Amino acid sequence: AGVDYMARTLPQLAPVAENLTGLPDDCVVGRHEGVSPDEVAKLRLWHLQAQSQNIMRQTVLADTKAATLLALIGLVATKVAIDVSAVSFGPLELALFANKATVLCLCLHVIMPRFPRRADWERIRQFEHYSWTGLANPTNPDDDYGAFAREAAPSQMFTSIARANQGASKVLLFKFKWLRIAFLLAIADVVLTIVYFLGGGLPG
Numbered sequence: 001a002g003v004d005y006m007a008r009t010l011p012q013l014a015p016v017a018e019n020l021t022g023l024p025d026d027c028v029v030g031r032h033e034g035v036s037p038d039e040v041a042k043l044r045l046w047h048l049q050a051q052s053q054n055i056m057r058q059t060v061l062a063d064t065k066a067a068t069l070l071a072l073i074g075l076v077a078t079k080v081a082i083d084v085s086a087v088s089f090g091p092l093e094l095a096l097f098a099n100k101a102t103v104l105c106l107c108l109h110v111i112m113p114r115f116p117r118r119a120d121w122e123r124i125r126q127f128e129h130y131s132w133t134g135l136a137n138p139t140n141p142d143d144d145y146g147a148f149a150r151e152a153a154p155s156q157m158f159t160s161i162a163r164a165n166q167g168a169s170k171v172l173l174f175k176f177k178w179l180r181i182a183f184l185l186a187i188a189d190v191v192l193t194i195v196y197f198l199g200g201g202l203p204g
Contacts, residue, residue, distance in 0.1 A: 041154055044158055045157075045158065045161075048158060048161040048162055048165060049161070051165050052130075052161060052164070052165050052168070055165060055168045055169055055172055056168075058172055059168070059171065059172050059175065062110065062172065062175040062176055062179055063110065063111050063175070065179055065183075066107045066110040066111050066175070066179055066182070067107070067111060069103065069107050069179075069182060069183065069186055070104060070107035070108065070111070072186075073100055073103045073104055073107070073186060073189065074104065076100070076189070076193065077097075077100045077104075092192065092195065092196055093196075095192055096189070096192050096193065096196060099185055099188060099189045099192060100189055102185055103182050103185045103186050103189060106178055106179075106181060106182035106185070107179075107182055109178055110175050110178050110179050110182070124137055127163060128159075128160040128161075128163040128164045128167075129145060129148045129152075129160045130160045130161045130163070130164035130165075131164035131167060131168060134160070134164065
């Protein structure tokens with residue numbers, strides 16, 4: 001609990017030359033496709049930034065879906081609440097409440113903010129300087145990011161953005177995986193609720 005998924009996956013993405021300062025500086029920029037090195041650099045930067053923005057939009061979408069489902073299931077749970085003192089619980093009632101509680105917990109699990117473990121901060125600082133975990137790192141020396149922005153080679157900046165995008169995409173996959181399960185359970189909850197209504201399970 002409280003461990004950022006990206007913080008745990010980022011260090012696994014580049015077992016070779018993990019530290020940004022250790023990247024080789026003899027990479028060939030051009031690919032002999034009739035495009036100048038300047039244009040290649042611009043295209044790569046645009047591609048990385050467009051990916052970053054798309055991942056951010058999809059992350060917001062996942063959180064919005066989880067929040068909407070959380071509100072809907074919470075509303076349904078309120079509307080079909082049963083007076084425990086007047087009605088005895090049967091298997092269907094227990095299934096309804098257990099399913100609703102599971103969906104609510106999964107939605108909270110998707111939305112809940114997570115933070116890196118203390119032991120991961122230093123590795124993130126060496127690994128990339130683009131994500132919020134890389135910028136808000138408490139282990140960063142004063143003006144660490146400013147110095148990186150002034151002195152970083154293009155390959156370091158490209159690699160930093162690419163690694164941050166890759167880590168963020170794993171966070172997005174984590175969110176959508178659990179969100180899919182929550183939606184499947186919500187569909188089952190709708191079916192159980194309809195059966196419950198048709199069976200006259202609601203009091204008066």
